[in-house]
Amino acid sequence: MADEQPGLLGRLKGKLIDSKKRWADEGRLLTGTADPRRVQRLPPGQRLVTNWPVLDLGVQPDIPTSAWRLTVDGLVENPTTWNWGAFTDEPATAMRSDIHCVTAWSRYDNDWRGMSARHLLSVVRPKADARYVVFHAFDTYTTNVPLAAFDDEDVLLATHWNGETISTEHGGPVRVVIPKLYFWKSAKWIKRIEFSLHDKPGFWEVRGYHNEGDPWLEQRYDTDT
């Protein structure tokens, strides 16, 4: 009988079940970042670590929350400056994600808590011609992303990591987290977020790092120059 043969549909279903099982085994369905294009959890050229390395320019600004301010300006309808009390009065969101650093370490399952990028966007309301976001930090570091990369469900301004306030060395009081890009795009000690029509390459981007920094495409260093 024809309907007893494992037909094309049956084989496709089998493949789909195999893929889903593999994603589940890799925890992709649990992390909420399931992406059928990315059946591997570890991006190419990365190795897994369980510690959390510290990388910065050698200066770790110690900003007491009483002195901390975050300004969001540029092409937004509602330019906003939050002090610590106002920032932490805004709704907070918890998210779990993996870190991928361009120096080839990855760290799985980081539990972040803070203001989601989507919430920030709903408050400041980017103008129609805003295309890029520039992050400015208290140590003078800057980094740039397309607005589309910031406007994502897994992006946040984190105050907490694994249940604790983020330490000074890891960017406290508040750091950016953009899990889909290499970690240099996740500015520590954030003080200003600027929305812009034009792209403005940041500290590492003008020093040979790739402008986009997608770990899945291994966009580590700009090889065109």
Ligand SMILES: Nc1nc2c(c(=O)[nH]1)N[C@H]1C(S)=C(S)[C@@H](COP(=O)(O)O)O[C@H]1N2
């Ligand atoms: N303000 C600031 N943010 C920064 C950096 C920095 O030097 N200053 N370094 C970037 C780089 S290269 C990486 S890999 C990560 C490191 O974050 P971590 O020290 O918490 O691991 O922060 C990114 N954000």
Ligand SMILES: [Mo]
């Ligand atoms: Mo990095």
